[in-house]
Amino acid sequence: MKITKAKLLNPIWKIWYSYISNLDRKGEVTFLNYGYADDKNIEFKKEDEINRYSAQLYHHVVSSVKLYGLDVLEVGCGRGGGASYVAGCFVPKSVTGLDLCKESINFCKKHYFVKGLSFCQGDALNLPFADNNFDAVVNVESSHRYPDMEKFLKEVYRVLKTGGYFLFADLRDEQSIGTLREQLNNSNMKIIKEEVITPNVLKALELDHKRRIGLINKLVPKIFHSLTKEFAGTKETGLYKSFLTKKKEYLYYVLQKD
Numbered sequence: 001m002k003i004t005k006a007k008l009l010n011p012i013w014k015i016w017y018s019y020i021s022n023l024d025r026k027g028e029v030t031f032l033n034y035g036y037a038d039d040k041n042i043e044f045k046k047e048d049e050i051n052r053y054s055a056q057l058y059h060h061v062v063s064s065v066k067l068y069g070l071d072v073l074e075v076g077c078g079r080g081g082g083a084s085y086v087a088g089c090f091v092p093k094s095v096t097g098l099d100l101c102k103e104s105i106n107f108c109k110k111h112y113f114v115k116g117l118s119f120c121q122g123d124a125l126n127l128p129f130a131d132n133n134f135d136a137v138v139n140v141e142s143s144h145r146y147p148d149m150e151k152f153l154k155e156v157y158r159v160l161k162t163g164g165y166f167l168f169a170d171l172r173d174e175q176s177i178g179t180l181r182e183q184l185n186n187s188n189m190k191i192i193k194e195e196v197i198t199p200n201v202l203k204a205l206e207l208d209h210k211r212r213i214g215l216i217n218k219l220v221p222k223i224f225h226s227l228t229k230e231f232a233g234t235k236e237t238g239l240y241k242s243f244l245t246k247k248k249e250y251l252y253y254v255l256q257k258d
């Protein structure tokens with residue numbers, strides 16, 4: 001098996017997500033993505049306005065498909081903000097949020113009480129569900145951490161019903177974009193939408209910069225500030241610059257199992 005950067009960094013990120021979960025005792029961090037900004041002015045409930053850009057990323061990712069009355073799985077749900085937003089706003093029959101991080105799932109189970117919304121711990125590469133089980137699988141900013149993308153896509157295909165959708169958004173280094181396209185092409189699912197959304201993600205990071213810095217200053221010990229800023233994609237970081245210089249792109253795809 002090929003040793004990739006994602007494989008090597010996997011144990012470190014697992015520790016990092018657990019650590020973040022332990023720092024946020026008051027449940028202020030419910031999304032862990034870079035966000036999305038465009039000209040649409042979606043109306044949010046007052047309490048959700050604080051997470052506007054991260055929620056808008058979910059809104060953009062799922063709104064290509066009518067989820068009303070459907071069974072939805074989110075793989076890599078993190079601290080559940082996205083799964084809860086989708087459950088409340090798009091009224092599917094059910095949303096199941098799955099994440100590898102036990103602490104995040106424990107948080108989600110205690111924090112959200114939305115009809116049809118549930119959470120479970122599990123691995124994207126070995127989904128604990130029967131074949132042909134979901135109408136849609138959502139995956140936001142999680143797959144770049146997976147040690148085996150092909151295995152994940154096989155699992156998505158397996159748990160989706162015929163006609164079901166894979167709603168997917170994530171970042172890739174410029175040299176891995178071709179590989180991702182090939183992996184999606186070989187997934188047995190049909191690509192029905194493909195967008196580069198890096199400019200929208202950059203705009204969101206710019207507009208959300210102050211809030212992100214505020215949270216880091218409030219929650220994180222000083223010694224971890226620069227690492228957390230990198231993780232949060234704040235303006236002066238390598239991550240932010242790599243989007244600016246197109247060394248990394250943020251991609252959005254909709255696929256369908258036929």
Ligand SMILES: C[S@@+](CC[C@H](N)C(=O)[O-])C[C@H]1O[C@@H](n2cnc3c(N)ncnc32)[C@H](O)[C@@H]1O
Nearest residue numbers: 031032033076077078099100101123124140142
């Ligand atoms: C950047 S966070 C994004 C979380 C969420 N999608 C959001 O937008 O707020 C990435 C998430 O992927 C999860 N993850 C990483 N590897 C995973 C795997 N193999 N199986 C399931 N979840 C995984 C991490 O635990 C983390 O919660």
